Amino acid sequence: MLKNRIIPCLDVKNGRxxxxxxxxxxxDAGDPVEQAKIxxxxxxxxxxxxxxxxxxxxxxxxxxxxxxxxxxxxxxLTVGGGVRSVDDITKLLNCGADKVSINTAAVQNPEVxxxxxxxxxxxxxxxAIDAKKKDDKWEIFTHGGRNNTGIDVIEFSKKMEDSxxxxxxxxxxxxxxxxxxxxxxxxxxxxxKVNIPVIASGGVGNLDHLVDGIKLGxxxxxxxxxxxxxxKFSVKQAKEYLNSKGIPVRI
Amino acid sequence: MNVTIVDYNSGNISSVINSFKEVANDKVNIEVTSDxxxxxxxxxxxxxxxxxxxxxxxxxxxxxxLVDTLNEFAITNKKSLxxxxxxxxxxxxxxxxxxxTKGLGWISGxxxxxxxxxxxYKLPHIGWNQINIVKDSKIxxxxxxxxxxxxxxxxxxxxxxxxxxxxxxxxSSNIVCSVEKENIFGTQFHPEKSDKIGLKIIDNFINL
Numbered sequence: 001m002l003k004n005r006i007i008p009c010l011d012v013k014n015g016r017x018x019x020x021x022x023x024x025x026x027x028d029a030g031d032p033v034e035q036a037k038i039x040x041x042x043x044x045x046x047x048x049x050x051x052x053x054x055x056x057x058x059x060x061x062x063x064x065x066x067x068x069x070x071x072x073x074x075x076x077l078t079v080g081g082g083v084r085s086v087d088d089i090t091k092l093l094n095c096g097a098d099k100v101s102i103n104t105a106a107v108q109n110p111e112v113x114x115x116x117x118x119x120x121x122x123x124x125x126x127x128a129i130d131a132k133k134k135d136d137k138w139e140i141f142t143h144g145g146r147n148n149t150g151i152d153v154i155e156f157s158k159k160m161e162d163s164x165x166x167x168x169x170x171x172x173x174x175x176x177x178x179x180x181x182x183x184x185x186x187x188x189x190x191x192x193k194v195n196i197p198v199i200a201s202g203g204v205g206n207l208d209h210l211v212d213g214i215k216l217g218x219x220x221x222x223x224x225x226x227x228x229x230x231x232k233f234s235v236k237q238a239k240e241y242l243n244s245k246g247i248p249v250r251i
Numbered sequence: 252m253n254v255t256i257v258d259y260n261s262g263n264i265s266s267v268i269n270s271f272k273e274v275a276n277d278k279v280n281i282e283v284t285s286d287x288x289x290x291x292x293x294x295x296x297x298x299x300x301x302x303x304x305x306x307x308x309x310x311x312x313x314x315x316x317l318v319d320t321l322n323e324f325a326i327t328n329k330k331s332l333x334x335x336x337x338x339x340x341x342x343x344x345x346x347x348x349x350x351x352t353k354g355l356g357w358i359s360g361x362x363x364x365x366x367x368x369x370x371x372y373k374l375p376h377i378g379w380n381q382i383n384i385v386k387d388s389k390i391x392x393x394x395x396x397x398x399x400x401x402x403x404x405x406x407x408x409x410x411x412x413x414x415x416x417x418x419x420x421x422x423s424s425n426i427v428c429s430v431e432k433e434n435i436f437g438t439q440f441h442p443e444k445s446d447k448i449g450l451k452i453i454d455n456f457i458n459l
Contacts, residue, residue, distance in 0.1 A: 001421055003379045003399065040446065045379055071269050076401060076444050093263040098444060120262050121302030123375055123403040166375055166403070197373045220373060250379040250399045 003250045004214050005045035005221035006238055007078075007199065008228045010035055013052050015061030033068045039228070040073040042235040045250060047073060048101075048223060051081030052144075063095045070096025080128055080169075089116045093124065101126040101169055104142040107149055107156070110163050117164025126199070127165040129153060131186055132173040138186055145173050153186070154193050161194045168194065169223065171202040179205025179226070187217030199223050207233060207241040214247050254457055255282040255293035259317060260310045262301035267335065270443035271297065274453045287320045295456070296324055300337025304346030304362055304406060307337045308354060318355070325357060329434045333390070333456050339430065339437030340408050348406050358432050360410035365423060372423035374405045380420045382440070388417035388431040390438075390455045398448050400428070400440035408439065 011018050016030040028034060036047045047069070051062040059082060066079055079092050080101030089100045089112075105112045106127045117125045130145050131138040131153045138153035157168055170190055172183035182200045191198045197220035200213040204224040213222045227233050239249045254275065256267055264283070271281045282289055290296065298321070300307040311317055325332045334342055343354040346362035354362070367374050379399040384391055400420075407426045410416060418429035420440070428439040436456065442449035 001381065002376065002402075005378050070266060071273070074266075074270055074273070074444060074446050074450055076403075094265060096265040096269060098263070098266055119302075121306075122405070123301065123377070124263060167377060195367065195370050195373055196375070197377050220378065 001248050003045070003248045004219075004242065005199075006210070006235055006242075006249065007046045007048050007221055007223040008039045008044050008235060009048040009050055009201070009223050009225045011052050011225065012049050012062060012065060012081075013054075014058045015065055018052070032065045033072060036069045036077070037072050039235060040075045043239055043250070044075060044235045045221070046076040046078060048078045048080070051079065053082065063091060066092060066095040066097050078126060080126070085112060086116050086119065089120070093120060099124045099126050099166075101128040103128040103130065106160060106165075107140060107142050107151065110159065113160060113163040113165055117166070122164050122166035125165050126167045126169050127160040128169040128171065129157065129160075130171050130173050131183075133183070133186070141173055145176075154189060157190045157194050161196050165196060167197045167199060167220075169199040169201055173202065175203025176201075178203050181205065181209040182213040182217055182219075182222075184212055184217045187213060187219050191218035197221065207238055210238060211242060211245045211247060214242070215245075252295070252457075253280045253282055253293045254295045254297065255284060255290055256297045256299065257290065257317075257321075258283050258285045259314055261299055261307050261337070264299045264301075266441075266443045267297065267299045270450060270453055271457075274450050274457060279457055285314050285317065287316050290317075290320050290324065293324075293330075295330065295459070296321070296332040298332060298334040298338035298341070300335065300339075300341060302337065304337055304340055304348040304354070305350060305352040307341060308346070308352050311341070321355065325435055331434050331456070331459050332436065334435075334437035335443070336404060336439060336441060339439055340406060342430070342435065342437055343408055343410070346406070357435055358410050358415055358430060359412060360408060362406050362408050365405055365407050365426065368423050375403050376405065376422050376426070377403045380422065380440075382418040382420050382428055384418045386414075386417040386431065388429065388436070389459055390429075390431070390436050390452050391417065392455045394448065394451060394455075399445070400438075400442070400449060401444040402428070402440045404439060408437075
């Protein structure tokens with residue numbers, strides 16, 4: 001039986017982790033390679049890096065991080081943030097990323113999704129959707145949530161599926177950082193409209209939220225950052241909890 | 252010993268390279284090349300493959316003499332070869348992704364889209380699934396039945412002779428996920444991304 005995945009996400013800025021794991025035994029709390037290794041050794045099903053480097057001059061630091069991590073971690077590695085072109089994707093994959101997540105560029109220039117999916121296969125193209133609720137529907141935001149495009153999230157999700165996305169990483173901007181749980185309505189609506197896997201993101205504060213994302217939101221995978229970073233829960237604890245609730249996980 | 256990963260522009264092979272180098276640990280020489288002479292003189296070959304069946308077959312054919320060299324290596328000389336993902340699928344006679352495309356024809360059968368039962372199952376089949384070992388394959392030495400492996404694919408290999416099947420996995424149907432025919436091995440899952448247990452499979456192949 002296919003297992004639901006737990007994906008810890010690390011924010012990387014200028015090659016260093018921000019909001020890192022709060023563990024005492026870390027040699028270097030800012031080293032993404034060391035933190036990714038802790039997660040993969042702890043049973044993470046995938047690792048996600050989000051590059052939040054603000055300036056283009058420092059963009060190359062992520063390639064170095066990906067290269068080093070992929071030599072130590074033998075679970076899938078997804079990298080997102082600032083991915084704008086097929087060239088960017090090629091570079092990340094060559095450095096050892098297994099998947100690339102595309103956000104703003106997928107909205108502004110869907111050809112990037114079409115072309116990269118044709119070139120590398122749908123399996124390595126994740127489209128990251130930032131959605132905010134407006135009345136009864138949700139709209140797509142870009143540029144790290146700063147720009148409202150007014151595009152309907154369901155229509156866009158279907159369009160990305162048709163364009164060759166292998167997965168959708170859906171973040172509720174209303175919930176992100178709030179720790180009150182995923183936007184279950186949003187996840188389940190998208191999941192019921194597309195035939196590709198949906199990864200739920202944004203708002204996890206406790207382990208029941210992970211359960212809800214899968215059971216009620218029909219997500220194939222759940223992504224979380226802060227509950228793991230600050231040592232509130234380990235990936236292992238999360239998996240054991242999901243297992244106790246009848247959710248199939250890899251243990 | 253030389254283990255060669257065939258580099259034929261089949262998409263992203265860096266994880267395959269990293270995992271083999273990790274396992275080889277300087278005791279075995281891991282070469283990554285499309286050089287036909289190096290391939291011929293190698294002891295073992297790894298045939299990776301990502302993206303579509305058609306694109307991978309086209310990429311093989313785009314390198315002059317490569318298919319003949321592979322045939323000589325695996326069929327005439329019967330040296331060990333491991334196909335991963337589309338690398339395994341290309342063992343088939345024919346594939347139906349994008350359009351009907353001829354495969355290498357090493358293991359009789361076809362590659363067709365996984366039946367998602369009218370949308371009941373998501374495709375690609377992405378994530379960790381358990382393998383059901385149905386045949387004692389050399390690459391499964393010290394691998395427990397029902398171990399988890401990482402999968403990502405929408406098409407499946409359906410061999411005519413079921414005796415080549417060494418493992419299956421349960422998704423929308425029972426999917427063939429590993430084959431062994433004499434010196435030819437293949438996994439639909441990605442051992443290079445399947446954590447320590449996947450590295451053990453790579454180790455088993457290197458130590459054949």
